[in-house]
Amino acid sequence: MTTAATALGAVWPNAVLLAECDPSGGDLAYRLPALDGGVLNPGRGLLSLGAVARRGLSADQIHEHTQKLVGGLDVLAGLTNGEQATGLTWLWGTLGRALAAVPEADVLADCGRLGLYPQTNDLLAAADAVVLFTRASLDHVAHLRERLTLLDRRVGVVVIADPRSYRASIDEVRRIVSGWDVSFVAGLAYDPKGADLLSGQWGGRLDRSLLIRTARELAGRLAAHVAAETVADQDAPRAGSVPRLSPEPSNGALP
Numbered sequence: 116m117t118t119a120a121t122a123l124g125a126v127w128p129n130a131v132l133l134a135e136c137d138p139s140g141g142d143l144a145y146r147l148p149a150l151d152g153g154v155l156n157p158g159r160g161l162l163s164l165g166a167v168a169r170r171g172l173s174a175d176q177i178h179e180h181t182q183k184l185v186g187g188l189d190v191l192a193g194l195t196n197g198e199q200a201t202g203l204t205w206l207w208g209t210l211g212r213a214l215a216a217v218p219e220a221d222v223l224a225d226c227g228r229l230g231l232y233p234q235t236n237d238l239l240a241a242a243d244a245v246v247l248f249t250r251a252s253l254d255h256v257a258h259l260r261e262r263l264t265l266l267d268r269r270v271g272v273v274v275i276a277d278p279r280s281y282r283a284s285i286d287e288v289r290r291i292v293s294g295w296d297v298s299f300v301a302g303l304a305y306d307p308k309g310a311d312l313l314s315g316q317w318g319g320r321l322d323r324s325l326l327i328r329t330a331r332e333l334a335g336r337l338a339a340h341v342a343a344e345t346v347a348d349q350d351a352p353r354a355g356s357v358p359r360l361s362p363e364p365s366n367g368a369l370p
Contacts, residue, residue, distance in 0.1 A: 116225055116227065117141065117142055119248055122303070123330050123333065123334050124223050125327070127221065129338060132177070132181065132220050133191070133222075134161075134193075134224040135192055135225050136226045136227075138227065138232040138234070140196040140199070141194060143184075144156070146314055148314075149184065150186075156192075159192065162194055164177070168209055172210065174216035177213055193225075204234045210238055211240065215241045224238070229262045230265055243341050244337070244340065247271070256288060259288075260292065263292065263295045268296075269296045271297065271301070271340065272292060273300075273301050273302065274303070276304065278304050278305070281302060288300055301336055303333055308324065309326030
């Protein structure tokens with residue numbers, strides 16, 4: 116899931132912030148290099164933000180706790196382990212509202228696996244769109260259908276698909292979820308080599324990878340979809356950020 120979220124953030128068509136909001140802990144701080152080539156500070160991000168949020172949290176405070184990855188992507192690094200989340204059960208609704216109001220940027224929030232931490236439902240409630248990621252295998256799609264029953268809102272679905280059966284996999288998942296309240300089914304290539312390149316310096320090889328090529332197509336589609344949904348729901352675009360939250364419903368994860 117970290118790979119998918121980072122790839123989308125790297126090619127997002129608007130100014131963007133990637134927020135790692137998985138209560139079970141994230142790994143951005145350990146997997147991806149900072150702008151200076153060093154490592155991200157694991158103590159700066161959601162953990163430091165939580166320390167000040169008890170006194171109130173505004174959208175303007177968010178960027179005081181962000182860092183930059185190589186390539187310039189702004190990130191709000193997540194917790195480093197699930198134990199840290201036990202003292203922050205009150206945070207998620209407050210965080211969702213603050214992310215929704217971040218000025219002049221969209222927000223991609225990686226929320227981990229849906230259903231493990233019910234308190235994150237307060238964060239999901241502030242999102243303009245919720246997108247579930249799954250593999251095309253039978254067990255993962257079964258988990259996806261189970262997770263769809265947990266949500267009382269419309270969602271999008273993205274299939275992490277083998278390039279050898281890319282379109283067929285997406286079409287099969289689309290057929291399986293056709294009876295649910297799913298707004299779209301799209302794809303992202305399963306590309307371990309591209310994922311390895313993403314963890315290093317951006318270059319021409321990465322830009323030509325299946326991961327980035329399909330991520331660019333998906334990012335454009337998601338940005339257009341949320342803009343259209345916002346106009347339809349409110350008759351005019353809302354000022355502030357557009358959080359796009361991406362829980363992972365299945366047991367699989369990109370490398």
